[in-house]
Amino acid sequence: MAKVTVRSGNVSVEAESQKELFETLASYQEVFAVAECGGCKKTNLRFTVRRQADTKGKEHTYFELRCQDCYAKLPYGQHDNGQTLFPKKWTRWDKANNQEVEL
Ligand SMILES: [Zn+2]
Known part of the structure; x- marks a missing residue:
């Protein structure tokens, strides 16, 4: 075919x-x-990949879409097959309360 x-x-x-x-x-x-930020609705988004070791020294990879205007982020979960991703919920760091909040 x-x-x-x-x-x-x-x-x-x-x-x-x-x-x-x-x-x-x-x-x-x-x-x-995903075309627009879940917070400010702007389109200034950037895909980012972070590698970070946990307390036992095991390295984890985090896939995120980040808004360059309001710093909200859309974290992606990873399917068990190890190959594909799925979007979670938009979040933003709440400085006043020192915690991540869902948008
Ligand atoms: Zn935004």
Whole structure:
């Protein structure tokens, strides 16, 4: 079967069957088609990856979308397959109360 490319918004995927295209597009859109900040609604967003060791020295990798205007962030969870991500909820650091709050 021929490879087909489908583009939707800022996401473009290639696959060989309609179901594979659909699933791939859905998966990528969930992660990459976030167009505006969950806080200020602006579009000045940046993907960031942080590596940080826990108290036992094990390194963890954190995937986040960060707003460059209001510093809100959208953390991504990682599926058990170790390959794919899913968005969690927008949060922002609340300086006054020294804690992270959901937006
Ligand atoms: Zn923002």
